[in-house]
Amino acid sequence: MPIRKIIWMVLLNTLFLTASAHQENGTKEAIVKIYTNAKIPNYQEPWNSSMRSSTGSGAIIEGGYILTNAHVVADQAFLEVQRYGQRKRYIAKVYAVSHQADLALLKVEEKAFFEGVKPLTFGSLPNVEQKIVVYGYPMGGSTLSATIGVVSRIEHHTYAHSGESFLAVQVDAAVNPGNSGGPALSDGKIVGVVMQMISKSQNIGYLVPVNMVKHFIEDMKDGKYDGFADLGLGTQKLENPAMRRYYGLDDNVSGKLIVKVVHNSSLAGLLQEGDILTAVDGHNVENDGTVEFRKHEFTHYQHFVDAYQMGEKIKLDIIRDKKNMQVEADLDYTADDMYLVKTTRYDEMPSYFVYGGYVFSPLTRNLIVSTNLNRLKLSNLAGKWQEKDKSEVVVLLKVLASDMSRGDNDFAMWPIDKVNGEPFKNFKEFYQKMEAVKSQYIVLEDNDGVKVIIDREEAQAKQSAILKKYNIEFDKSIDLRK
Structure with missing residues (x-):
């Protein structure tokens, strides 16, 4: 044999x-x-x-x-x-x-x-x-x-x-x-x-x-359930020779450049843009952002963050202005607390608001993958961090056809940035601003200046008929009805 x-x-x-x-x-x-x-x-x-x-x-x-x-x-x-x-x-x-x-x-x-x-x-x-x-x-x-x-x-x-x-x-x-x-x-x-x-x-x-x-x-x-913590850092690899020389790094030093510290991260005020993250929990960070978790085996430096429970502390080694420093960070936030677009949702019904046949919703990853409309722009938003004045994206999800919405039926998955010239922080604040309008017209606007204009009195007068026509029981989701 x-x-x-x-x-x-x-x-x-x-x-x-x-x-x-x-x-x-x-x-x-x-x-x-x-x-x-x-x-x-x-x-x-x-x-x-x-x-x-x-x-x-x-x-x-x-x-x-x-x-x-x-x-x-x-x-x-x-x-x-x-x-x-x-x-x-x-x-x-x-x-x-x-x-x-x-x-x-x-x-x-x-x-x-x-x-x-x-x-x-x-x-x-x-x-x-x-x-x-x-x-x-x-x-x-x-x-x-x-x-x-x-x-x-x-x-x-x-x-x-x-x-x-x-x-x-x-x-x-x-x-x-x-x-x-x-x-x-x-x-x-x-x-x-x-x-x-x-x-x-x-x-x-x-x-x-x-x-x-x-x-x-x-x-x-x-x-x-508290979850797995996120540091709220935007980082960049330090593999380019010119970049390494610019930051005064010799061949014995490796790490990742910090390019963003999210405003509501527990590291806000501790780390700065331009700092170099060199170690996480005592483990050296390589120039590609990996750490050695076992001999000759490497993975993302987040691995040693994930080993801790929420509420615990972790030590980070950094270089600032060519000086070595160490900071201790509280692990208090998940990615959902800091991304502009929430991670995929489960075990809950989506939030929405219908106003005269115009359907509004917060942007979620579920919503992005449910359609190919405006996918590139919305996916780009999904990769952004929250800012102090913006924690959630609101979209005009669709326009239900009626005599009052003629010409607007092509608007779908359209991000809104202002209501009557005023920005808003999240979907709840958007809803409150819509409900508080007393003028004849509601002007919705995006960052490019494109507008959708709704006649408030006409929308309110025709709301019930539109909801009945499209077999919609409630004009808003249960979280807004509360």
């Missing part, structure tokens, strides 16, 4: 024995199938929603919780769970959720659900080439699936559910729709939670790593 074939058979046998050992330890009994009925908001028609059914996977962990993905239970209206080897479904509820990190904990009230189950425990962050087994209920069948693979790489990656970037584990084990929320095990312990895949690739899947899971569970111990 050829030596290559012998080696291959030995490897297969080793993998088989590893998987069998997991099964004998009762791993499969802790794997759960999740049935979700969700109420999905329609961001183009924010007064409407639809129902959607889907399935996902999860794992029973200590404390009587089921660990899964946030996107498996996002916008849920009704949840059921089913244990491996059983046909009965049990009603479940969401106990805690982190849409940032795409993680959720579920609870089942009936004690019978947990009888005879040994909860899975957590391991540590796996190494590249470490073998893993992924359990779940993917498409292609209704019974439990187990796929075997190895860790391919570990680095920061954009989480599809939230759009934020965190540490992620890339694996080559087959991951398909329905696997989401299932555990990835190594040596019988959870090292990650299946999160997403690259659809046009061959066996490239991603896990939420176990350190993110532990952070989430620790965060929730007080019954309140």
Whole structure:
């Protein structure tokens, strides 16, 4: 028999024995199938929603919780769970959720659900080439699936559910729709939670790593989710030789140039534009913005910020005017607190306001991805930070056709900057200004001077008829009705 074939058979046998050992330890009994009925908001028609059914996977962990993905239970209206080897479904509820990190904990009230189950425990962050087994209920069948693979790489990656970037584990084990929320095990312990895949690739899947899971569970111990902190810094790489000479940096110094400190960041007043960030929590920041988190393994410097809980402090080393300094920052804010456009929203209906058939809404990432209209300009706004006088973008979402809006029906996804010449800070203030207008005309204007003019009295007179025509029950969302 050829030596290559012998080696291959030995490897297969080793993998088989590893998987069998997991099964004998009762791993499969802790794997759960999740049935979700969700109420999905329609961001183009924010007064409407639809129902959607889907399935996902999860794992029973200590404390009587089921660990899964946030996107498996996002916008849920009704949840059921089913244990491996059983046909009965049990009603479940969401106990805690982190849409940032795409993680959720579920609870089942009936004690019978947990009888005879040994909860899975957590391991540590796996190494590249470490073998893993992924359990779940993917498409292609209704019974439990187990796929075997190895860790391919570990680095920061954009989480599809939230759009934020965190540490992620890339694996080559087959991951398909329905696997989401299932555990990835190594040596019988959870090292990650299946999160997403690259659809046009061959066996490239991603896990939420176990350190993110532990952070989430620790965060929730007080019954309140605080999230992962953001420093509120805009930075630039320092790889260009001319730039390095300009700032007087020799070859022994690396870091990132600070080009923006958000006004409501906890670092406002501590750091300045032009400072150079050289270390985070004692870990050297490279010129490309990465840090070495393990020997010869690098990822974004935010990794060491994510290791802390909200409300804790972190030390940053900087260079200012060619002098070394150290500052201590309070971790008080998430990205949502500082970006002009909120990160992707879940578990809530969108805000809106209808005025004479003109539909207004705050700009969210959900709204941007719901249409191709004005995508370039709106995506650019989504990358901007809040300012003292501007914390939210308001758009004219659409114009409902009527005799009073003729000529304006092409306005859609149009950012508004002024009401009767006055700027506003956010959607709530925009709404208040619209309601407070006493003059005959309301003049809406963007930064380019383009205007939409509404006859106030005509709009109020025809409001009820327009709402009835388009089958809109309320002229504003519940948050404004309160």
